[in-house]
Amino acid sequence: MSVEPAAVAPRRPRSDAAHNSAALLAAARVVFARSGVDAPAREIAAEAGVGVGTLYRHFPNRAELVAAVFTTEIDATAVAATELLNELPPGEALDRWVERFTRFVATKQGLSAALISGDPAFESLPAHLIAKLGPAIRMLLDAAVDAGDVRSGVDPIQLLQAIGDLSHRAPSADGSPNAMVRLLLDGLRLR
């Protein structure tokens, strides 16, 4: 019994490894925005100032890297909800957050493709999206309802999915929500 049962020494990752991992994620965000999610892995590695071997040591394959980027962007969008609510009146915070979410969906046309691709790397994305953005929009909605800005009784998740569906088609040029999304938001408003 020379092996400790459950004592798999964790051994903190080396500092350069941690740095490169973060650099790859950041580089992927930049490259995907510039060239789309189909951009070559080599281009991402180059943007990060790293060899392709390093990319594949940190992410088992390209799809996992894409999924990781989507995940971090979902997280960032969720965090933005709290920030906006601290800075702005509830009604405006809701508008601004929807604008941000819309831009997220519209610019990542690759997201829709990823979700239906069946690639196991993207399996957990829908759940993650709902788990993170559901509470975010619920918080915004509740605040706006309390402030008397919008009607109550709207299911946050349904609203989230509806905005997602509507943002998917007719991406507005300037990044603001398209006409159908604005219509939906107006419908939310109390007169």
Added chain:
Amino acid sequence: MSVEPAAVAPRRPRSDAAHNSAALLAAARVVFARSGVDAPAREIAAEAGVGVGTLYRHFPNRAELVAAVFTTEIDATAVAATELLNELPPGEALDRWVERFTRFVATKQGLSAALISGDPAFESLPAHLIAKLGPAIRMLLDAAVDAGDVRSGVDPIQLLQAIGDLSHRAPSADGSPNAMVRLLLDGLRLR
């Protein structure tokens, strides 16, 4: 002026060319069913007993071949509506056609991906789908309404899209419509 103004001699295509074109289309259907729409072009050419050069002379690129297959399958599905209506009572014809349409949508998961891919080769597909299958399901619906089987007032196109959406998820194993589609059809029925 040695050139005749509008007399661009059409010159019928050579018989082997016409034969190979059809063979490629048929081979593509077989290969896509066997290996999915991402199957290599070489595999399709081999199935057709033809070199890859021949494939690319008949179709400018892989996407156009995929689009051509989808188009022919849409056409075949539309034709089936008339055939079923000639053979069966209207209510049953509608059921059987929906089953066929469902199988078409479910097996071609590549279709959904193609439609949102943005590839110009697939631009005309949605219009073609509605143009061909809209009248088909309208004809079936009208016949079933006249026979007193189903309610009137249902928009054929909306029904078509709804069935398509529902078939997309939860593909039933045996190829029959899934539970949600059956529910939708039951809702159509007069008691």
Added chain:
DNA sequence: CACAATACGGAACGCTGTTCCGTTTGGCAA
């Protein structure tokens, strides 16, 4: 300070879509 363990870079591999070109063939004119 030495020496593992860990991480790195980039050449190499196998597979893809697409192009190119020397060879073959179908159909018309003589």
Added chain:
DNA sequence: TTGCCAAACGGAACAGCGTTCCGTATTGTG
């Protein structure tokens, strides 16, 4: 029937992709 040539063919060749592999460099520790 025969001869010809535009039309069509097959498949090697090219460029670009995701991924793997391995000799080399770096990091942190006793």
